[in-house]
Amino acid sequence: GKAPIKVLITGAAGQIGYALAPRVASGSMLGADQPVILHLLDIPPAAQSLDGVKMELIDSAFPLLHGVVATTDVDEATKDVDIAVMVGGFPRKAGMERKDVMSKNVSIYKSQASALEKNAKPGVKVLVVANPANTNALILKENAPSIPPENITCLTRLDHNRALGQVAERTGTPVSEVKNVIIWGNHSSSQYPDVAHGTVAGKPIKEAVADDAWLAGDFISTVQQRGAAIIKMRGMSSALSAASSACDHIRDWIKGTPSGTWVSMGVFSDGSYGAPKDVVFSFPVECKDGGWSIVQGLKIDDFAAGKLKATGDELVEEKALALECLAESSQ
Numbered sequence: 339g340k341a342p343i344k345v346l347i348t349g350a351a352g353q354i355g356y357a358l359a360p361r362v363a364s365g366s367m368l369g370a371d372q373p374v375i376l377h378l379l380d381i382p383p384a385a386q387s388l389d390g391v392k393m394e395l396i397d398s399a400f401p402l403l404h405g406v407v408a409t410t411d412v413d414e415a416t417k418d419v420d421i422a423v424m425v426g427g428f429p430r431k432a433g434m435e436r437k438d439v440m441s442k443n444v445s446i447y448k449s450q451a452s453a454l455e456k457n458a459k460p461g462v463k464v465l466v467v468a469n470p471a472n473t474n475a476l477i478l479k480e481n482a483p484s485i486p487p488e489n490i491t492c493l494t495r496l497d498h499n500r501a502l503g504q505v506a507e508r509t510g511t512p513v514s515e516v517k518n519v520i521i522w523g524n525h526s527s528s529q530y531p532d533v534a535h536g537t538v539a540g541k542p543i544k545e546a547v548a549d550d551a552w553l554a555g556d557f558i559s560t561v562q563q564r565g566a567a568i569i570k571m572r573g574m575s576s577a578l579s580a581a582s583s584a585c586d587h588i589r590d591w592i593k594g595t596p597s598g599t600w601v602s603m604g605v606f607s608d609g610s611y612g613a614p615k616d617v618v619f620s621f622p623v624e625c626k627d628g629g630w631s632i633v634q635g636l637k638i639d640d641f642a643a644g645k646l647k648a649t650g651d652e653l654v655e656e657k658a659l660a661l662e663c664l665a666e667s668s669q
């Protein structure tokens with residue numbers, strides 16, 4: 339059989355961790371013939387709960403699961419990992435300023451970057467899920483210079499899947515028939531969910547939906563605000579859909595996207611489509627041979643250009659805030 343792949347999940351005692359670990363262990367991320375060893379990291383206050391998750395993983399008797407390391411030691415957790423899904427972070431609590439949350443999280447991502455650089459396999463592929471996802475990924479990249487920048491990404495696949503789901507529901511089509519939507523920019527409400535290049539059963543989305551006002555209005559705000567809507571309904575943030583999308587992200591990155599289709603990933607920007615450089619920006623990407631490339635040559639109209647500018651500006655501002663937080667914390 340194949341050698342097991344080591345997958346790190348940070349924040350593994352949390353909500354997303356609880357939904358993600360069993361998916362990875364049952365083949366949703368890497369395939370039904372690929373054994374895995376799970377490395378689960380959390381912080382000491384969550385250590386007991388983390389051990390409970392490990393017990394349940396053992397009790398599930400997943401045939402592909404060749405081992406579970408549950409630890410609060412970041413060096414042990416990152417040792418020789420092939421894939422790192424970074425879910426651990428500090429949530430925003432009532433009364434906290436945006437800068438306070440940013441400050442806590444960028445410090446975590448700075449120190450975990452160093453641990454990954456020191457301990458992970460040289461070709462480690464990193465997916466940052468924890469918010470602010472794009473900026474955490476950027477800080478991780480800046481503090482792990484020996485990891486190739488193209489190996490560090492953030493999750494906007496959940497937003498992408500939400501857009502697919504909305505179009506499928508609206509047109510009464512199975513979601514598998516909806517293709518090539520795009521999430522541009524930040525995993526925040528400034529993101530631009532773009533259907534101008536997408537299709538439903540081979541037909542342009544615009545024709546299949548036949549409601550331009552909905553596409554330019556409620557569709558966009560529904561996708562942008564979906565995270566908040568889930569919190570309102572469940573009293574907790576998206577976990578099942580986040581975990582499922584994280585598996586989709588890694589699976590497509592490693593196994594490739596079908597010819598003529600693309601997915602959205604937050605990647606280190608080269609300035610394509612007028613996006614700011616040197617931030618982690620969500621683009622349409624095609625994946626092949628374990629790598630990704632930004633889909634080029636899509637036509638951007640004035641409406642889209644304005645939306646891309648707004649989300650790009652927000653990312654530049656977030657980056658400045660993150661760097662300010664790191665400078666203050668190192669004084």
Ligand code: NAI
Binds near residue numbers: 381426468493577
């Ligand atoms: P949660 O609060 O249930 O779990 C987070 C876990 O991280 C906790 O167990 C906590 O102890 C742990 N943690 C905190 N600091 C850590 C550190 N330094 N090292 C390792 N673990 C640490 O939160 P949940 O619901 O699982 O969400 C996790 C993150 O994912 C949040 O930042 C959330 O905003 C983000 N998120 C991102 C989405 C995306 O599409 N990019 C979608 C949904 C959530």
